Amino acid sequence: MIHIGFGNAVMRDRIVAVLGVESLPVKRLKEAAKEKGLLVDATTGKKERSVIITDSGHIIISALAPTTIIMRIEEEVPGE
16 A cells, blocks of 8 residues: 555556546546546645556546655565
């Protein structure tokens, strides 16, 4: 599991991409996910800083910076 802030976590092996929120294509992606009911807001009211795309098509919004999430993904898992 990858901690994505404020007590929220995502399965490491389900993450396809971690993106910043600034670009227009990412904003369109978020809107499309919201319309389909696949948008998960894990910011707990904080500023959106990254978007996590999962293999199930869910789009997760996090208040953590993309670099922080990527570093957590790359950390070695105990027992592996």
